[in-house]
Structures are given as C-alpha cells and as structure tokens.
Amino acid sequence: MAALTTGFYAASKGGAGDPTAGGSSGGKCSFRRKSPAPGSGGGVRWRSIAGTRPSVRNGQLLVSAGLPALDQLLGGGLAVGTLLLIEEDKYNIYSNLLFKYFLAEGIVCGHTLLLASAKEDPDDILQELPEPLHDDKYKKELDEVSSHKSQGELDISMKIAWRYQNLPKMEQDGPGSSSRFGHYYDVSKRMSQEMIHSVKCHRFFLPEEITSLPNVESCALTHGYTKLLHSIQRIISEEGFNGSCPQKKQKNILRIGIQSLGSPLWGDDICCADTPEHLHSLTKFLYVLRGLLRMSLSTCIITVPSHLIQNKAITARIRNLSDTVVGLESFLGGEKEANSLYKDFHGLIHIHQIPRLNSLIGDVSDMKDLAFKLQRKVFTIEVRDRSPSACVDSERK
C-alpha cells in the first residue's frame, strides 16, 4: 500500500524510515524534506494511510469512492472528513450499486466500515458486495463491451481527426494519477467471505436498536437519528478515529454508509407528507454528522430518496448541508426510455455539488451531460453525445 503515495511523499517516507539509504533510494532529487527523526513523536507526522492519497490540486487527503470514473468527476476522489450524498433513482437500483462500490472499496483498502440501515440487515448488504477485478481482466471486459457494440453498428473511425482516435472517453486525472488508487469491481460476482471478514465492520440496524416505539420523542430529532448519532460518536471515540487515544498502530479510515436516510422506515415523514411534522429532523442530523466527520478520519456515504420528498425546500437544505451531491436519474419506466436519444444508456448522472475545501474554487468538471449504463459486469459513466448527427446515426441502426 505504500505504492499509493506520490513521489513527494515517497521521498519523505524514505527519509523517515531508512535514514541511511534514504538519500539514494528516496528519489532522483537531492532535495530532502526536513522531517523529524523517527521515534521523536513530535508534532503531526504524516504517515501514509492505506487506501488514501493526497489530492494533486490542494493536498487534501482523498479516498476512492469505489468507481474510478466517479472519482475523476469528483476531482480525484472523496476528501476525508466529508459527506457524499447520493440522491436515489426511482427504484433504488443504481444508487444501491454506488453504495456497494463504496463499501467494497473500503474492504479492499482495509478500512473499517460502519453500516447503518433501516430496511435491510447490514449483514445481508455485506453479502452482496461486488468482487474486485484485476486490471487486465477489466481491460478485457471493456474490450468485450466495445467489440460487442461495433459488431452491431457502423464502425465510424475518425477520418479527419484520426490522431484523436484512441483518446479515452472521459478526461484523465493528469499525469500524477496512479492507477492503483481506485479498484474495479465485477457486479455479477460476489465478494468472498474471507475478504469481507478481513475488515472490522460495525452495524446499526434500526429495528434492532429501537425495540419499542417511544412514547415521548425528543423534540429535536427523531429517535432513530439520535441513536444513530450516538452510535457513530461512540465508535469514533472508542476506536480512536479522532485521535483521542494515541495509537501505536497504523491510522485507519472509518467508512460510514447509511442507506435510505429520510425514508419512512427511519421514522421520518419528510417523504410522506407535504408539510411534515419533523421538518428539521434530517437537516439537524446532517449538521451534527458533518461535525462528527470533520473531526475524525472518516468519510460517509448517504443515500436519500429525494424523489419522494415533496417539499423542494427540504431538498435544497439537504444539498447545502452535504459536501458532495450526486443525483441519479434512471430512465426505467419513464417516458424517456422510448426516446432514441437515450437508447444506449440506463440513466443520467448529475453532479450537483462539489465541495470547496481550503480553496476558493471548486473542482467542477467541464462535462455536464453525463450518462451511465450498467453493463453485465461494469458500471460506466460517459459523456452523452447530444449532436443531431448522433440522432441520425441511431435512427439508421
């Protein structure tokens, strides 16, 4: 996992770990970072944490969201200490898939997981995680997919701009990106049991925690949310993710996944009524959660069924209180499915918000018109080609 660090950090790590050989193996440059001697323990010494890398733009520590295409859209990855909100699609198929990618990435990198759900038992969710693919198998999958396509349709190779023929369909992160950061997964297969059990996984299943309906609900938050926040706080402080207990062992990241927050199963009625009683419950929960995340080494993914929320003001507030917001809109069962423009894809993906952490500008991607499709094994995100010639071509097929 040390291979995840970029050259800059490799130099300092070489200096910290092996003082004698540091100069020769540390790198091509003779410039060496002044770092305290190993074992002195003074100040904050940066050791690389498994599964993370610093952002090439502002040095922020990033973790992968599980889907390298999504990482590129979010500016390299998810920053540690932030909240990723996914607005669910209508039948919660693709948002559930993104949720599972996040958790699977945590297991592959060796992070600790905390899984909270009101609908499904967290153990059942863990059993359904996709299996990691090796790089060469993934390339084979992509080739299979593209060859499948070209059999059916005319192979339009570029005649004028033939030098750009082999460019990838999505922008790459830049020369500094290392391909080991994100992993690829095979959706049709399950992750093996020993891999799942190799990491520590905490669970929060609402029907277990609340055995009887309370007579008096706390005025600020619904009962379920309060319990969940207490549980998260307890785990963060017990396991030392906020630096409370000085650990000799390697620091680790806590990945929190909360499924379908705001749905009626959590006891919240923002999805059911136009003027809900617990109007501010979810927003207060997000506010407290973000505070907990900022002071610890953790990231959180939350899926919210915002297509059920009738009051648009609540949706706007929820978006403001989250850091990164991704919305999924699937074409299934809607009128868009029959439209020829959307034939190749299964849905649209909207990046509503990207956080501006320690900087003045955000990392907004240039490509706004993005669509996704779920092939048999992989989930791809592409730019949607909206030119009229694309309609003509699709008509011809």
Add this chain to the structure above:
Amino acid sequence: MLQLLASRGDLVLLRDSVEWEGRSLLKALIREIALKGEQVHVLGCEVSEEAFREGFDSDTNRRLVYHDVFRDPQGCAGIGGPLGALRACLRGADAGPCTLAVDSLSWLLLRAPCSALCQALRALGRGQLRVLGLLHEDVHGPGPVGALGSLAQVQVTVGGSAGGAVARVLRPKPRHRPTEQTHWFSVLPDFSLRFHKEPSLEAPLQHAPPAATADALAGLTFNIHLSEKEKEARDTLALPFHFSSEKQQSLLRPAPASSASQIFYEPDAEDYLDQEDPDDDLDV
C-alpha cells in the same frame, strides 16, 4: 399471474382508483392462494365480513380468517390503535407460510402516521409472511403512495381502457432492470381470474414509434440528411491533412541526424508557383 406471488416475505401493493376498483382482483388473488391450501388472514376495514365473504366458495371461506375492524373502528383503541390491530392479526396464526391481506392500506394510512405504518409493514414482512395490500391511489398525495411503493416488492396497478381492465405489474428486482408487464384480465363472478390477449389496436400503435424519433429532429432549420449520392461523394473526398504514404514512409524510415529536418511539400492543384518572388520589392 401467480408468479408474481411466488416469493415469500414480499409486500404486494395493489393500487386502484375510483374508475378501476381493485377489490375484486384482491379477492381473486386470495381465492387462488386459498385453493393452494394456505391460510389467509384478512384485516377488513372497509367492507363488512358478509360482503367480503360473498362470492367465495366454502373451501375458500374455511381458509379465510377474518379480523373485523369495520364493525367497530374505535374498538381497536384498546390494542394499540389501527397498527395494533394489524399486528394482532397474526397472533393466532399457525406456523408456516401464510398470507395477510389488508383491505385496505388507505384506511390505515388515514388513521396512523405513514412512517409508523411503513415500519409496521416492514416488521411484518420479514419471514414467511406475504402481505397483500390494497391502496386507493386517488385518496392520498404522491408522498405516501411513493413511500409505500418504494417499500413494496411488487406493485400492481389496476387500470384499463375501453378494451377492458389491465393490471400493470412492476417488480423492481434489486440487480436487474425492473420488469413491467401488462396483463389484460377479467374477474369472473366466482372470483377466478381470466387473462386475455391484448385487444388488437394495430393502427394507433404504428403511429407511435415514428413520432418518438421525429421529435428529436423536428425543430432543426437545416437539413442534416444526406442522400445516397451525397454520401458517396463525401466518402470519396480527399482530405487535406490526410496521412499520405510519403509521410508514412518518412516516419517509418529511421530518421537521419536530427540537425536535418525534412519538409514535405506537396503542391496543391491550384497552387501558383511563381518564380518571381512577390516580396522582392519590399525593402525590409
């Protein structure tokens, strides 16, 4: 239709409206399940027991366990309100697979908070129990209907047109795309289900697909279609920056010393090679 009821632990939501009522479909499904030998518990809130049992044969009536709330709606206050009545239905049930039919969920939604109802249904739905719920769509706003819809594993919407009643079955399976099937059916007086083929409506169907594609290109003020001759002409056009064979040869040949760089000039057809340099008279 019974494949949709094949899996246990499911919540099947039957959505109907004033124009197309779903109670007869519910009773038809109950009859089919009872004929297989399973016990069916019914929580009756909207019609009386006699009215509900009417039309069923004696076998079905024997397997039907009716919990009557219609007779005394306020009587369930003692056992914890309407949701308590829902949970109490299964108290006397024998172990094994059984089905609970709720007639109707709308009645419960009007008397209990939606989130509590969803939690109660979720708690019931785990295990061997199958729940059939009747929901009147037009009574509620889109919020509660959507919330119950997201909870259900199978949604059956009763609708129809002049040709007859139609049941649109939607089952969002977790990994694959949700399937939506349309069944044309009718319910006979003894509550047996009969499925028809779709009544032939050939003519209107043909107009539908072209309209969908024409929409995308309708508003363009220029012509983007090419005739065959134009397509041929476009394909045979020689492009200006095409990778000519001479350039290819030079790249393939090992390059000479880097000081000498070569310029390839292919004179164009219209190029005018004038010996007399036009810039000679410039005194620069």
